[in-house]
Amino acid sequence: MSCFSMDVFEAIETRRAIKKFDPTYKMSPEDVTKLMEHVILAPTSYNQQNWRFVTVTDQKVKEKISVAARGQAQPKDGSLVVILCGDMDAWKTEPLRYWKNHPAEKQEYVKAALERKYADDPQARRDEAIRSCGMAAQTIMLSAREMGLDSCPMVGFEYDELAEIIKLPENHLIVMMVVVGKKAEPALERGGQLPLSEVVFENSF
Numbered sequence: 001m002s003c004f005s006m007d008v009f010e011a012i013e014t015r016r017a018i019k020k021f022d023p024t025y026k027m028s029p030e031d032v033t034k035l036m037e038h039v040i041l042a043p044t045s046y047n048q049q050n051w052r053f054v055t056v057t058d059q060k061v062k063e064k065i066s067v068a069a070r071g072q073a074q075p076k077d078g079s080l081v082v083i084l085c086g087d088m089d090a091w092k093t094e095p096l097r098y099w100k101n102h103p104a105e106k107q108e109y110v111k112a113a114l115e116r117k118y119a120d121d122p123q124a125r126r127d128e129a130i131r132s133c134g135m136a137a138q139t140i141m142l143s144a145r146e147m148g149l150d151s152c153p154m155v156g157f158e159y160d161e162l163a164e165i166i167k168l169p170e171n172h173l174i175v176m177m178v179v180v181g182k183k184a185e186p187a188l189e190r191g192g193q194l195p196l197s198e199v200v201f202e203n204s205f
């Protein structure tokens, strides 16, 4: 057995959407880098890595984000706000590099596949951004637990206001944000998970 400080089940079980963060706790730039180095190991279709992350630790910017989040305190009190965005042009932006460790034939195969799937289908591009950022968001939250930190996923914000704060480029979509920090208060009891019998189907519906 390894001597990791936290196993994966424990990280999953102790990840909760925290409402009150300790405003005095600050992550170091190295902590943020370590977190993000793990986040980019999350999977994406064809390894297209169509996510773009804005990491915010500047208190003034975090306060603006709290306003855009309709007054919710998590962004201003948390240590780090990660805004997860999708780049709708990732499928065509030098796609050979997504398989740069592999032979040219593999790279060309993926380039052609990306073009087939996304060139004429904005909905597919948007769906892929949401899938990729969903994977990344959970990876942020579980990595935070490994680092002894807590998190809150958030979509309760004014899209246009947040887009302006982060200077969202053309052809990018904000998918969600995740606040990371030290919790000041534990989460309330879980809302109540539906029973497996209602949500899991064996072999078919």
Ligand SMILES: Cc1cc2nc3c(=O)[nH]c(=O)nc-3n(C[C@H](O)[C@H](O)[C@H](O)COP(=O)(O)O)c2cc1C
Pocket: 015, 016, 017, 018, 019, 072, 152, 153, 154, 155, 156, 157, 176, 187, 190, 191
């Ligand atoms: C996509 C998404 C958006 C959410 N937006 C908010 C939000 O804006 N504010 C908030 O306090 N919680 C938000 N939550 C947290 C959920 O309410 C919470 O995850 C859910 O109630 C389950 O609780 P748990 O995460 O503690 O297990 C969001 C969660 C997700 C996944």
